[in-house]
Amino acid sequence: MIFKKNVWSIFYFIFIVVLFLYSALLYIRYHEIKDRHLLSYKYYTEIIAQAANSIFTQEDMLLTILGNQLLGNSVYKNIQESKKILDGALDKDSLLLGFGLADIDGNIILTSSNIKLPKKSNLLKNEITKESFKEALKSSNMVVGRAMFMKSIDAWVVPLRKAIRDVEGNVIGVLNAALNLNGENSFLTNLTLSKNKSVIIIKDSININEFYRLYDNNKNNLDYEFLYNKPISEMIINSSFQNIRQKHNLSINGLRDTNSIIVFEIKDMLDKEAIVGLTYNKKFRLWYLIKNSSDEIYNEFISVLAVYSLIFILSFILFYLLFKYISTSEKRKNDALVFQTLHDTLTLLPNRTYMYKNIDRWSLNNTNGYYVMFIDLDNFKNINDKFGHIVGDNVLVEVANRLRSFFTDNEMIVRQGGDEFIILKKCQDEKVLNKKFLELINEISKTYHIDNKEFRVGLSIGISVYPKDAQTIEELLSLADTAMYEAKKRKNSYCFFSEKMRHNNILKADIEQELRSAIEKKELWMAYQPQINADGSLHGVEALARWENEKLGFVGPDKFIGVAEETGLMRELGEFIITTSLREIKKIQSELNLHFNLSINISVVQLMEADFLEYILRLIDNEAFNKSMLTLEITESLSIEDLDEVLPILNAIKEHGIEMSLDDFGTGYSSLSILKKLPINELKIDKSFIDKILYDKSERALVQSIINIGKNFNMKTLAEGVETQEQVDVLKNYKCDIFQGYYYSKPLSYDNLLQYLKHNK
Ligand code: C2E
Numbered sequence: 001m002i003f004k005k006n007v008w009s010i011f012y013f014i015f016i017v018v019l020f021l022y023s024a025l026l027y028i029r030y031h032e033i034k035d036r037h038l039l040s041y042k043y044y045t046e047i048i049a050q051a052a053n054s055i056f057t058q059e060d061m062l063l064t065i066l067g068n069q070l071l072g073n074s075v076y077k078n079i080q081e082s083k084k085i086l087d088g089a090l091d092k093d094s095l096l097l098g099f100g101l102a103d104i105d106g107n108i109i110l111t112s113s114n115i116k117l118p119k120k121s122n123l124l125k126n127e128i129t130k131e132s133f134k135e136a137l138k139s140s141n142m143v144v145g146r147a148m149f150m151k152s153i154d155a156w157v158v159p160l161r162k163a164i165r166d167v168e169g170n171v172i173g174v175l176n177a178a179l180n181l182n183g184e185n186s187f188l189t190n191l192t193l194s195k196n197k198s199v200i201i202i203k204d205s206i207n208i209n210e211f212y213r214l215y216d217n218n219k220n221n222l223d224y225e226f227l228y229n230k231p232i233s234e235m236i237i238n239s240s241f242q243n244i245r246q247k248h249n250l251s252i253n254g255l256r257d258t259n260s261i262i263v264f265e266i267k268d269m270l271d272k273e274a275i276v277g278l279t280y281n282k283k284f285r286l287w288y289l290i291k292n293s294s295d296e297i298y299n300e301f302i303s304v305l306a307v308y309s310l311i312f313i314l315s316f317i318l319f320y321l322l323f324k325y326i327s328t329s330e331k332r333k334n335d336a337l338v339f340q341t342l343h344d345t346l347t348l349l350p351n352r353t354y355m356y357k358n359i360d361r362w363s364l365n366n367t368n369g370y371y372v373m374f375i376d377l378d379n380f381k382n383i384n385d386k387f388g389h390i391v392g393d394n395v396l397v398e399v400a401n402r403l404r405s406f407f408t409d410n411e412m413i414v415r416q417g418g419d420e421f422i423i424l425k426k427c428q429d430e431k432v433l434n435k436k437f438l439e440l441i442n443e444i445s446k447t448y449h450i451d452n453k454e455f456r457v458g459l460s461i462g463i464s465v466y467p468k469d470a471q472t473i474e475e476l477l478s479l480a481d482t483a484m485y486e487a488k489k490r491k492n493s494y495c496f497f498s499e500k501m502r503h504n505n506i507l508k509a510d511i512e513q514e515l516r517s518a519i520e521k522k523e524l525w526m527a528y529q530p531q532i533n534a535d536g537s538l539h540g541v542e543a544l545a546r547w548e549n550e551k552l553g554f555v556g557p558d559k560f561i562g563v564a565e566e567t568g569l570m571r572e573l574g575e576f577i578i579t580t581s582l583r584e585i586k587k588i589q590s591e592l593n594l595h596f597n598l599s600i601n602i603s604v605v606q607l608m609e610a611d612f613l614e615y616i617l618r619l620i621d622n623e624a625f626n627k628s629m630l631t632l633e634i635t636e637s638l639s640i641e642d643l644d645e646v647l648p649i650l651n652a653i654k655e656h657g658i659e660m661s662l663d664d665f666g667t668g669y670s671s672l673s674i675l676k677k678l679p680i681n682e683l684k685i686d687k688s689f690i691d692k693i694l695y696d697k698s699e700r701a702l703v704q705s706i707i708n709i710g711k712n713f714n715m716k717t718l719a720e721g722v723e724t725q726e727q728v729d730v731l732k733n734y735k736c737d738i739f740q741g742y743y744y745s746k747p748l749s750y751d752n753l754l755q756y757l758k759h760n761k
């Protein structure tokens with residue numbers, strides 16, 4: 001998750017950085033394009049200015065030559081001769097449409113043949129020609145006049161005027177030429193640049209603040225009257241010069257004095273951005289101007305923008321896909337990791353962590369209640385020990401599969417560990433539920449076929465109910481576990497948690513609490529129950545632990561021994577039992593000089609302690625007790641599962657000359673083959689059989705065969721819980737060896753045992 005977040009923050013970071021660089025690049029490119037365009041305007045303007053200037057210079061020269069021809073020998077007085085000269089010049093110059101010679105008063109005295117002027121045409125009396133004519137009289141240069149329409153030749157022309165002087169320098173007349181303004185032979189056709197660029201030549205004004213166009217190649221506006229006969233709007237002129245002043249720090253006169261070309265941006269009449277290149281020619285007093293809308297720049301920039309953006313977008317799509325790929329593969333890895341931590345690797349069932357993580361959601365979805373089922377396989381350890389862990393694992397996998405197919409997705413199946421499973425199941429009708437449990441037991445108990453072998457496992461199910469029994473999952477599990485232990489007593493069955501169990505649980509907790517200090521407080525003591533031989537002599541005593549607590553009163557060993565085993569108190573308690581028994585019996589033996597057997601109950605938990613043998617040998621040594629007079633009672637309910645572990649210990653004990661008795665015989669599962677393996681000296685027939693021998697024939701037969709088995713295996717048989725003379729008679733008849741029970745004596749305290757033995761000596 002964290003990684004995923006990181007990957008994307010890296011992505012966004014890179015995205016922002018690249019976006020920034022991209023914007024910077026675009027900014028640079030824009031200015032580069034713009035600068036290039038502005039520079040090109042400089043060149044265009046220069047080209048146009050040079051071309052126009054060369055035309056004007058050429059015409060200036062022509063007018064000078066023609067003027068001199070007409071003046072020399074006063075040819076101009078001969079009309080015919082003069083016309084010939086003018087017509088000849090006209091033929092040679094394709095840009096000119098006609099000539100006219102005026103006297104210093106402005107009267108046209110002579111024209112080329114193609115021009116038919118009305119009589120008394122006077123250039124000084126015409127508004128359009130007046131100013132330039134006056135200028136021409138004063139100037140030694142050719143003067144370019146305002147563009148005008150000449151009716152006589154039906155054409156728009158630019159008049160060129162040049163004063164003709166005599167040797168003394170007095171003006172004799174002014175020679176005028178008409179430069180073709182538009183049409184095929186227009187004087188500037190060759191000068192046209194790209195279609196979109198406007199080339200404009202403006203006649204400068206000095207006296208009056210009116211600027212007139214001489215030439216404008218704007219094809220869109222063919223209204224020549226407007227173009228040439230109206231001065232350029234004052235607003236445009238003013239804003240242009242203001243612009244120039246601001247950007248180039250040049251006034252109009254400053255501009256007129258420099259020869260340089262300036263380029264600037266301006267808003268035109270339609271408020272559109274335009275670029276303008278401008279230069280001034282001093283000799284002819286003309287402004288050359290090239291103009292185009294800035295769109296040119298924008299269009300080029302947009303095509304650059306389009307290409308860059310495409311590259312940018314495409315690379316970011318690629319980049320995005322790459323990150324997406326990294327992040328999804330990371331996510332997949334992560335998911336696998338999460339799955340691993342939340343599932344059992346063997347069965348792939350959810351594990352406890354998963355359960356704890358999801359229990360709140362589960363409780364919310366099942367507020368009406370749910371069952372917590374604690375399942376434990378019966379005798380699974382056996383399979384593991386006998387056939388190895390691989391087979392055991394395979395059985396577990398198969399059990400998990402059966403559980404999975406038995407329950408639905410709405411039920412949570414968890415492997416708790418080992419051969420234990422937890423199932424959370426929504427509450428339902430009890431009858432249906434009971435049927436379901438039986439089906440489940442049936443399903444799991446079916447034969448497993450693994451490695452060509454057949455296996456059967458049973459299962460015990462303990463069930464607690466949310467919210468009836470408890471609120472938290474920990475508590476529910478512990479209650480279900482308690483119920484499971486009840487079910488385990490019957491095997492292959494299920495058991496609901498009950499209030500009685502809770503009561504027992506509480507009692508157990510109290511017992512645990514009190515037991516911890518019982519030895520210290522000297523609340524424990526040992527009682528001894530005599531064991532009598534068939535001939536009436538004393539065989540020995542069985543040591544039985546006793547506990548009287550100030551809070552709990554008298555607590556039976558059947559209750560507190562179990563608690564001690566479960567809570568790790570058994571070692572300490574066992575040491576007290578063994579040491580006390582050995583010491584007290586040894587004392588009585590020496591006091592009475594009576595040698596008899598001592599039987600001590602040893603629980604499986606004690607037996608399984610790693611150093612049990614050395615430990616008990618040490619205790620025996622400490623008390624200097626005669627080993628041959630000691631019997632250890634081991635209960636037969638010692639499960640077969642533990643047998644393999646226990647057997648070597650039992651053998652070692654026997655080798656040290658300590659005898660062993662199999663307690664509660666008949667209640668467990670020992671088969672004859674197992675019995676044969678065990679190093680047992682004595683079979684202790686359980687009280688439940690002795691209870692029934694007087695009225696139950698089959699029980700009687702069972703007891704008889706137990707005694708016979710004992711004889712066959714060379715073991716003594718001891719009947720416990722003998723309460724009546726009749727029982728003794730029956731048992732003696734079957735050749736039972738030893739008798740123990742209330743009929744002879746209840747378990748006795750040390751003092752009472754001493755009395756009893758003295759009395760019966
Ligand atoms: P157990 O070893 O089978 O002990 C025999 C139980 O039957 C004793 O109960 C004894 O008092 C009782 N009993 C003996 N004769 C008669 C009779 O004629 N009638 C009746 N109704 N009962 C008789 P107790 O002392 O309550 O012990 C219960 C169990 O607690 C014992 O069963 C034994 O498994 C365990 N236990 C007792 N003391 C110790 C001990 O020191 N160490 C260990 N590990 N377990 C002990």
Ligand code: CA
Nearest residue numbers: 542601633663
């Ligand atoms: Ca016993």
Ligand code: CA
Nearest residue numbers: 663664686720
């Ligand atoms: Ca017993």
